[in-house]
Amino acid sequence: MKDLHCHLLPALDDGAQTFADTEEMLKTAAASGIGVIAATSHYSPEMEPVYEGTWAKAGELAGKYHIRLLRGTEYDLEYIADVPKEKLRPVEGTKYLLVDMNRNYIVHAMTNLFFELKLAGFQIIFAHPERMLPLRELKVLLKLLEENAILIQMDSGSIVGRYGEQARSNARYLLDRGGCHFLGNDAHKAGHFMFRECRAILEKRYGQGLFELLTEENPSALLTGGEINPSPQRKSFWERFFRRES
Ligand SMILES: [Fe+2]
Numbered sequence: 541m542k543d544l545h546c547h548l549l550p551a552l553d554d555g556a557q558t559f560a561d562t563e564e565m566l567k568t569a570a571a572s573g574i575g576v577i578a579a580t581s582h583y584s585p586e587m588e589p590v591y592e593g594t595w596a597k598a599g600e601l602a603g604k605y606h607i608r609l610l611r612g613t614e615y616d617l618e619y620i621a622d623v624p625k626e627k628l629r630p631v632e633g634t635k636y637l638l639v640d641m642n643r644n645y646i647v648h649a650m651t652n653l654f655f656e657l658k659l660a661g662f663q664i665i666f667a668h669p670e671r672m673l674p675l676r677e678l679k680v681l682l683k684l685l686e687e688n689a690i691l692i693q694m695d696s697g698s699i700v701g702r703y704g705e706q707a708r709s710n711a712r713y714l715l716d717r718g719g720c721h722f723l724g725n726d727a728h729k730a731g732h733f734m735f736r737e738c739r740a741i742l743e744k745r746y747g748q749g750l751f752e753l754l755t756e757e758n759p760s761a762l763l764t765g766g767e768i769n770p771s772p773q774r775k776s777f778w779e780r781f782f783r784r785e786s
Contacts, residue, residue: 542759545724553582570605670710718773723754
């Protein structure tokens with residue numbers, strides 16, 4: 541399994557604070573079957589000069605647990621324009637850039653940013669849209685993301701209810717309608733790796749294949765330049781009924 545969203549680098553953001561925290565997170569991740577993690581610390585001007593050294597040290601630690609650690613950063617859309625384009629850090633040198641949104645950010649102002657980033661050669665991955673807005677506003681945001689060909693990464697914590705009922709029901713809505721590309725743990729500490737619980741929930745409601753698409757096939761395609769496919773819409777009651785009967 542590959543997790544493209546993680547805050548395990550110590551003292552760069554609100555995730556791990558020491559290398560002991562990092563090691564505990566790596567140990568938990570390895571035990572849950574994760575073999576690749578992108579170290580996507582929240583961007584700040586202060587983290588920038590120390591990122592590379594911290595990543596290299598954490599990468600050695602990750603090797604101990606047979607985990608490949610990728611570079612990356614999570615950018616708040618509200619501040620991404622402050623960072624020169626050539627300084628942006630997409631996932632492991634690919635074109636894929638992880639962004640998230642401040643709750644109060646004006647959705648309509650995003651279109652320009654999306655356009656600018658696309659023009660600079662980036663493909664945006666929008667992190668956990670299900671966590672931020674009530675369903676009515678989420679639907680507007682999803683339409684905007686779709687129109688701009690933005691990829692979507694959901695948080696495992698939303699699916700298992702870690703962020704409350706709104707995020708959980710939004711996550712179900714998003715998975716039912718299809719159009720999701722990645723599942724990440726967005727782990728800030730060891731207890732946040734929830735792929736196992738997610739797998740059980742997804743297999744029960746959507747059958748086999750969806751979890752693998754979001755945690756293995758699409759992340760692998762991202763790293764190898766392959767095709768990234770959106771999750772399919774959930775089959776209707778009758779489709780599922782007749783499939784069971786046949
Ligand atoms: Fe995050």
